[in-house]
Amino acid sequence: MKQQGTLDIETSNTLELMDITTQINRAVGASGCESGICFLYNPHTTSALTINEGTDPAVQEDIIAALQKIVPAGVRYKHLEGNSPAHVMTSIVGSSEMVIFENGTLKLGTWQRIFFCEFDGPRKRKIHWRILSA
Amino acid sequence: MKQQGTLDIETSNTLELMDITTQINRAVGASGCESGICFLYNPHTTSALTINEGTDPAVQEDIIAALQKIVPAGVRYKHLEGNSPAHVMTSIVGSSEMVIFENGTLKLGTWQRIFFCEFDGPRKRKIHWRILSA
Amino acid sequence: MKQQGTLDIETSNTLELMDITTQINRAVGASGCESGICFLYNPHTTSALTINEGTDPAVQEDIIAALQKIVPAGVRYKHLEGNSPAHVMTSIVGSSEMVIFENGTLKLGTWQRIFFCEFDGPRKRKIHWRILSA
Numbered sequence: 202m203k204q205q206g207t208l209d210i211e212t213s214n215t216l217e218l219m220d221i222t223t224q225i226n227r228a229v230g231a232s233g234c235e236s237g238i239c240f241l242y243n244p245h246t247t248s249a250l251t252i253n254e255g256t257d258p259a260v261q262e263d264i265i266a267a268l269q270k271i272v273p274a275g276v277r278y279k280h281l282e283g284n285s286p287a288h289v290m291t292s293i294v295g296s297s298e299m300v301i302f303e304n305g306t307l308k309l310g311t312w313q314r315i316f317f318c319e320f321d322g323p324r325k326r327k328i329h330w331r332i333l334s335a
Numbered sequence: 336m337k338q339q340g341t342l343d344i345e346t347s348n349t350l351e352l353m354d355i356t357t358q359i360n361r362a363v364g365a366s367g368c369e370s371g372i373c374f375l376y377n378p379h380t381t382s383a384l385t386i387n388e389g390t391d392p393a394v395q396e397d398i399i400a401a402l403q404k405i406v407p408a409g410v411r412y413k414h415l416e417g418n419s420p421a422h423v424m425t426s427i428v429g430s431s432e433m434v435i436f437e438n439g440t441l442k443l444g445t446w447q448r449i450f451f452c453e454f455d456g457p458r459k460r461k462i463h464w465r466i467l468s469a
Numbered sequence: 470m471k472q473q474g475t476l477d478i479e480t481s482n483t484l485e486l487m488d489i490t491t492q493i494n495r496a497v498g499a500s501g502c503e504s505g506i507c508f509l510y511n512p513h514t515t516s517a518l519t520i521n522e523g524t525d526p527a528v529q530e531d532i533i534a535a536l537q538k539i540v541p542a543g544v545r546y547k548h549l550e551g552n553s554p555a556h557v558m559t560s561i562v563g564s565s566e567m568v569i570f571e572n573g574t575l576k577l578g579t580w581q582r583i584f585f586c587e588f589d590g591p592r593k594r595k596i597h598w599r600i601l602s603a
């Protein structure tokens with residue numbers, strides 16, 4: 202009956218959207234809470250969280266391609282680690298998400314899935330989650 | 336004395352920022368809660384929520400025009416429904432907002448209004464809200 | 470033992486990322502709450518909040534330079550105050566942040582710092598914070 206925890210993630214690509222909805226829904230169901238808000242927190246500075254369409258994988262590819270055009274890699278940046286575009290994408294997409302849940306299940310829209318956004322992988326990553334009952 | 340609910344919205348344009356502050360403030364006032372946080376959740380994948388200036392409607396037009404330049408429509412996308420820019424805008428602007436409230440009223444800044452952002456309309460949409468008393 | 474408050478900020482530049490982590494951590498520690506979520510709210514329409522790398526100041530400069538390219542100043546906008554790019558940046562970066570805390574300390578990642586993002590300074594600004602114990 203845990204109301205908080207950490208999800209371990211391992212990404213496979215430099216940029217990647219990984220669907221973590223099933224794991225988060227399982228955590229909500231196991232929490233014993235009927236209703237409330239589930240908060241998700243990404244503790245990294247070159248990755249993010251977003252909610253978007255999960256049915257057609259082409260949407261995820263389009264989001265990644267669009268972000269690479271918005272924050273191009275071939276430009277001169279001051280930070281010398283070479284991952285400045287990943288830092289910028291993190292601030293654009295955001296480090297946290299929150300989803301309402303009812304009857305022990307996330308109240309997502311029909312097409313919505315929760316994605317971990319890797320911008321500087323592949324890496325081992327973590328997502329902290331915490332449930333507030335209401 | 337409801338502490339949660341859903342706001343029904345009907346948009347009129349393909350892209351549009353619709354001010355929903357009055358409806359959310361009414362919901363907060365009717366909840367019977369004096370103080371806490373109001374969470375707003377957009378269950379769609381081609382719309383979003385933002386907080387920005389509401390006094391001069393030109394700001395809303397500038398935000399839409401800027402997003403259309405940042406995620407242009409005339410580019411080749413893999414998702415074949417033709418609304419990939421709307422999906423990308425959703426991940427850039429974000430699917431949720433939260434506002435502190437006190438004395439039964441949203442604690443917004445002087446110029447702030449809450450906007451539902453339609454990126455693929457006109458459509459019928461919903462916003463879920465939930466109040467945590469504190 | 471306050472569980473809510475307001476942080477006063479004074480920025481020095483037109484665009485600037487200001488690290489407010491120390492002040493927020495102090496507020497969390499002084500709240501007397503062991504564990505929960507700290508919500509941060511920016512009540513302005515030309516500034517925002519983000520969480521990103523704080524060790525190398527070049528990251529902050531790269532984020533500002535990237536945002537200035539994404540929302541350029543030299544373009545024609547309808548809003549006549551001349552700060553439309555700042556309004557757009559606000560909707561892209563976002564007006565709120567939330568961070569989990571445990572043992573009276575923010576549970577940030579190794580490299581994470583909380584930044585107030587000034588997009589139309591220098592100005593006097595405020596950040597409201599509120600703690601939900603959990």
